[in-house]
Amino acid sequence: MIEDEIDAALDDVARKFAANEYVFEERHRLNATERRFSGSAWSSIAEMGWLSVATPEEFGGLGLRISSITVLAEAAGAMFLNEPLTDTAFCGAYLVSELGSPLQKADMCPRILDGSLRLSVALDPAEWLPASASAIAVGGNGLLTGSLPLLPGADIADRILVRATDPSGATAIYSVNPQAEGVEVSPYPLVDGRGAASVTLAGAAGELLGEQGPIAETVVRNALAIGALATAADSLGVMNRALNTTVEYMKTRVQFGRPIGENQVLQHRAVDMHMLTQEARAVVAASVNAGGLDSKAFHHHVHAAKAIVDTNAREVAHGAIQLHGGIGMADEHVAGLCLWRVMVNEQLFGQQRDHMDLFGKGLPEGFDLESAD
Known part of the structure; x- marks a missing residue:
């Protein structure tokens, strides 16, 4: 789905990365833990600009580029990439860019771009209709409660972006620290080498992205x-x-x-x-x-x-x-x-x-x- 010179350049570096650094035969000799996430590979991904395709230009990104997302995602599938590209660079970056306050974006977007902030997104994908309730509820005290039995990428995430429903039934996105009190993360491997976790929130504090509302x-x-x-x-x-x-x-x-x-x-x-x-x-x-x-x-x-x-x-x-x-x-x-x-x-x-x-x-x-x- 190469649409322009930017897509062509991303596709070219992705092919070279797969051939020279992310080689299937070499990675398969590693144990499961080493294959799950490579810090050096993630740094290379950041340096190549893969984490910029849904991040605003004002922070050094390329803005939201749907064609570039598909180019990189196709390359990721072909090389069996285990690193959290979709959650961090695509969905997570988009959520932060659209909902975050100016201070939140100024803090999170640069860290997404340089690879120092890994995200996992919990959006209840089976519930596409806006009126549907989330698996996570916001109590009157503002704390989050609920469970997510399958959350890909949560095993290595620095932050989890959680869709929650407040007492009025409105949808909101919260940023949750997996290490915070009231958050239980139980990691497990997926059959293809990627990882996930079951996440339980029991009165956990979360940071609301921006002011939100109907948007x-x-x-x-x-x-x-x-x-x-x-x-x-x-x-x-x-x-x-x-x-x-x-x-x-x-x-x-x-x-x-x-x-x-x-x-x-x-x-x-x-x-x-x-x-x-x-x-x-x-x-x-x-x-x-x-x-x-x-x-x-x-x-x-x-x-x-x-x-x-x-x-x-x-x-x-x-x-x-x-x-x-x-x-x-x-x-x-x-x-x-x-x-x-x-x-x-x-x-x-x-x-x-x-x-x-x-x-x-x-x-x-x-x-x-x-x-x-």
């Missing part, structure tokens, strides 16, 4: 859309990695005296994987070009993209394993990790069924989704 509901929905699109782009990167790895394997794996890629049935399966990947790329690109972040068209296309990519990515990952045979399920092989990553992505920022339902609700009145050609 918070719109900003939360926009942040969810950014996260969903970035996750779809991440899975697209995984799909492309799975396809390229499989095609290369078919060219070099010899059975009965000839490469298995000469088998017409296997060729057809690889073509199917290619078509599914191209379809995923098309729906992600359509979202990028659908209009501004606040437009209904953008959200409508994002719902379609997340639903379609989730479905296609699972099928492509399965195809990669099947065409590799038994080796594809080995822990040290790319094919298996492709499946694990897209399985995790399916659970982030709304599941396939949620987005299909929301996509259907956004269709013109009288449009029959099931009977349409």
Whole structure:
């Protein structure tokens, strides 16, 4: 989804970073803890400007660039990046930029840019309608109570941005220190090497971002859309990695005296994987070009993209394993990790069924989704 010279430059440095610093074969020799987060890799990510694509220009960022977000997210998926790019650089930076007070932005935005502030966002992705209640409630004393059983990135976050509902039912975003009194964080690994935590708030203090008000509901929905699109782009990167790895394997794996890629049935399966990947790329690109972040068209296309990519990515990952045979399920092989990553992505920022339902609700009145050609 390269739209201009900035996107092209980000894509170029991402490819070089994956080839020279974030190499799958080298990282897979590390233990699980070392693979979870690399301080040196995170510093490189900050130096390359990846953390600037949703941060205001007044603080040295590039402003909100949806096309750049998808470029970087696709690169992250292709290299199996474990560092908290989406939560920190995309959703978190957007929330701080839109809701934070001038003092909060002056404090947090530079630290997002230089990589010294890692964020995790808790936005209740299954609850896209503004009137829905959050899992976290704000008591009359201003303290936060509730639990979040699955919060990706919370295992290494410096701050958690929590969507909460106050006694009047209004939505608000609070910044919570994971080390604060009343906050219990129980980390655990995800199957693809990333990490998460269950978080319990029992009368925990949080810092309200700005003054907020009715704008918070719109900003939360926009942040969810950014996260969903970035996750779809991440899975697209995984799909492309799975396809390229499989095609290369078919060219070099010899059975009965000839490469298995000469088998017409296997060729057809690889073509199917290619078509599914191209379809995923098309729906992600359509979202990028659908209009501004606040437009209904953008959200409508994002719902379609997340639903379609989730479905296609699972099928492509399965195809990669099947065409590799038994080796594809080995822990040290790319094919298996492709499946694990897209399985995790399916659970982030709304599941396939949620987005299909929301996509259907956004269709013109009288449009029959099931009977349409």
